[in-house]
């Protein structure tokens with residue numbers, strides 16, 4: 013827990029936080045928690061900064077449940093800003109109202125107001141997380157969401173210890189201000205450090221005060237650790253290694269994987285990766301490293317972000333020896349990410365890949381620009397005459413800001429709020445991965461003009477949807493961690509370059525593809541996914557890089573009701589507060 017300036021305030025927060033009620037029933041359990049969201053002053057890098065946290069903790073409290081449980085979380089908002097809490101990766105079968113996506117499924121909880129989320133965790137086991145889902149607040153308002161198997165059995169050796177490893181970033185800039193600047197197409201702001209479980213690590217040093225590191229202590233030889241990695245960062249994908257140790261990847265996004273051995277984990281914002289790590293090195297001290305990767309120039313560069321943690325064996329003889337450092341890839345080498353993600357396969361289960369396709373989409377992901385003045389003519393190529401935005405199929409999502417899309421859909425009152433014509437393919441075909449589209453150009457000038465709109469796509473209940481996500485090199489060559497709410501999708505294949513159906517469909521894995529809620533679409537490459545639209549509601553689809561989502565790399569899928577009550581979205585629960593009711597309105 014971080015330093016808090018007002019002890020009395022902390023006391024009141026902790027008193028509420030301790031109120032975790034567990035009601036045991038013959039099979040399922042109700043897990044009830046209270047989240048008080050409040051401001052707190054913390055000092056890092058010789059500077060006291062105001063941050064927003066839950067129950068005095070950064071990262072926030074862990075929600076720890078068993079598969080089949082009902083989760084009830086009361087959120088009390090003591091911030092001067094509205095927010096929602098999203099249960100990232102929880103499928104929310106027929107409970108879209110509890111998804112917590114700001115302005116998509118509900119209006120933000122107003123300052124001084126509160127809201128109760130109630131949902132079941134069904135048919136999922138592993139690690140997920142929760143986070144604020146308005147603007148950039150998720151940078152500090154987040155935590156692990158752990159789902160344990162009901163029978164207590166894993167399809168791998170039972171770990172001795174279980175440790176969340178939350179990779180994040182330390183920002184000094186006010187997050188509301190950061191959001192405002194990104195809306196204005198400004199992405200020059202950077203975090204000051206990476207963090208592991210909220211600690212900056214001893215690489216950060218200010219006037220001789222070395223920052224605290226996350227320490228995995230009292231490690232005994234022969235133990236098996238289940239490390240639950242979560243990337244909560246706003247900006248970057250991370251490489252994670254522990255010197256002297258290797259991992260067996262066993263799950264991702266709360267779905268089991270075929271065990272995969274590696275000495276490196278590559279994790280993008282929104283992803284969760286469970287790995288087993290055997291304490292089988294000579295007793296000693298070992299560094300763990302989280303290093304942000306980024307494309308090389310001509311992409312705009314951010315400072316190198318690293319957090320150093322430590323793994324300490326109980327039996328370490330000499331505590332003065334310098335801990336061993338792992339050898340990290342270059343921060344500009346994105347191939348380890350590609351290999352890591354492309355090599356994972358699902359642990360074949362009863363889930364079956366739909367073999368037919370009803371709806372086929374090819375979605376390009378990139379940047380574009382809009383003239384600051386209304387003439388539609390202005391200088392392009394990172395010029396100050398434009399606002400840089402992010403796009404999917406040349407649409408930059410206009411986020412609603414006064415109403416929720418789900419409420420409008422449910423009420424049949426969508427006029428002036430959204431349309432259902434999100435394009436199923438890119439309106440213009442070009443060489444999506446041509447590196448000369450990255451400024452200084454000039455090839456991008458004809459392609460980068462774009463427009464903002466709230467354009468969604470609607471699917472019939474139970475249709476089989478296939479999407480090929482194509483990262484482009486329009487203005488930059490980032491990868492794109494695409495996150496779909498309410499669903500896990502089968503990742504059939506991924507590749508580098510432009511997707512070519514004649515060549516690439518033959519690579520689709522229908523046998524044991526990974527099931528993911530966040531798909532890392534490789535830099536300069538593509539990923540093909542498929543899912544059955546069996547969860548009615550309004551589901552946000554967006555890139556999990558915060559600057560991309562804010563700049564418009566998003567849309568939402570409407571999934572219609574099925575033929576029966578069991579296949580339809582129920583009415584909003586009685587405790588659901590409609591937009592505009594009970595002080596629930598735009599921040």
Ligand SMILES: *[C@@H]1O[C@H](CO)[C@@H](O)[C@H](O)[C@H]1NC(C)=O
Nearest residue numbers: 016017018021051052053062
């Ligand atoms: C944080 O520090 C500022 C400036 O000193 C102060 O005004 C504010 O009350 C503090 N906030 C908390 C929650 O202690």
Ligand SMILES: *[C@@H]1O[C@H](CO)[C@@H](O)[C@H](O)[C@H]1NC(C)=O
Nearest residue numbers: 058059060061062184185186
């Ligand atoms: C301290 O952080 C504030 C933002 O909270 C920033 O404006 C200021 O420049 C920082 N000061 C230093 C010395 O880094």
Ligand SMILES: *[C@@H]1O[C@H](CO)[C@@H](O)[C@H](O)[C@H]1NC(C)=O
Nearest residue numbers: 086088089124125126127594
């Ligand atoms: C939640 O808000 C309601 C009014 O909407 C109020 O009656 C209640 O006391 C609040 N609960 C808490 C714990 O703040």
Ligand SMILES: *[C@@H]1O[C@H](CO)[C@@H](O)[C@H](O)[C@H]1NC(C)=O
Nearest residue numbers: 082105106107110130131132
């Ligand atoms: C959770 O499951 C129970 C039992 O099936 C059901 O009665 C209840 O409506 C579900 N709750 C939600 C919020 O979906």
Ligand SMILES: *[C@@H]1O[C@H](CO)[C@@H](O)[C@H](O)[C@H]1NC(C)=O
Nearest residue numbers: 214215217218219220221222
């Ligand atoms: C931290 O900074 C001080 C002063 O600049 C320096 O003497 C010290 O060696 C540094 N420590 C580390 C661990 O980098």
Ligand SMILES: *[C@@H]1O[C@H](CO)[C@@H](O)[C@H](O)[C@H]1NC(C)=O
Nearest residue numbers: 348350351352353354355356
């Ligand atoms: C798996 O990773 C290895 C490198 O570790 C790489 O050579 C191989 O191509 C990868 N496989 C796939 C399917 O990407």
Ligand SMILES: *[C@@H]1O[C@H](CO)[C@@H](O)[C@H](O)[C@H]1NC(C)=O
Nearest residue numbers: 385386387388389390391397
């Ligand atoms: C808009 O920008 C263009 C190109 O820079 C310029 O020629 C034009 O005068 C501007 N129009 C207005 C109304 O500012």
Ligand SMILES: *[C@@H]1O[C@H](CO)[C@@H](O)[C@H](O)[C@H]1NC(C)=O
Nearest residue numbers: 410411412413414464466598
């Ligand atoms: C809210 O959205 C509307 C429509 O997209 C837009 O015109 C307006 O500028 C937005 N307001 C704010 C405060 O962002």
Ligand SMILES: *[C@@H]1O[C@H](CO)[C@@H](O)[C@H](O)[C@H]1NC(C)=O
Nearest residue numbers: 443444445446447448509510
């Ligand atoms: C697309 O651009 C890439 C990189 O510049 C180039 O290697 C490739 O040959 C181009 N593909 C086509 C079909 O022109």
Ligand SMILES: *[C@@H]1O[C@H](CO)[C@@H](O)[C@H](O)[C@H]1NC(C)=O
Nearest residue numbers: 406439440458459460461462
């Ligand atoms: C996007 O649409 C605009 C306006 O219709 C067009 O000028 C531009 O070339 C398009 N860009 C792409 C990548 O399709």
Ligand SMILES: *[C@@H]1O[C@H](CO)[C@@H](O)[C@H](O)[C@H]1NC(C)=O
Nearest residue numbers: 366473474544546574575579
């Ligand atoms: C949905 O589709 C699946 C697979 O195609 C099928 O088994 C199931 O019966 C369908 N359910 C309904 C309600 O149509």
Ligand SMILES: [Cu+2]
Nearest residue numbers: 492555557560
């Ligand atoms: Cu993106």
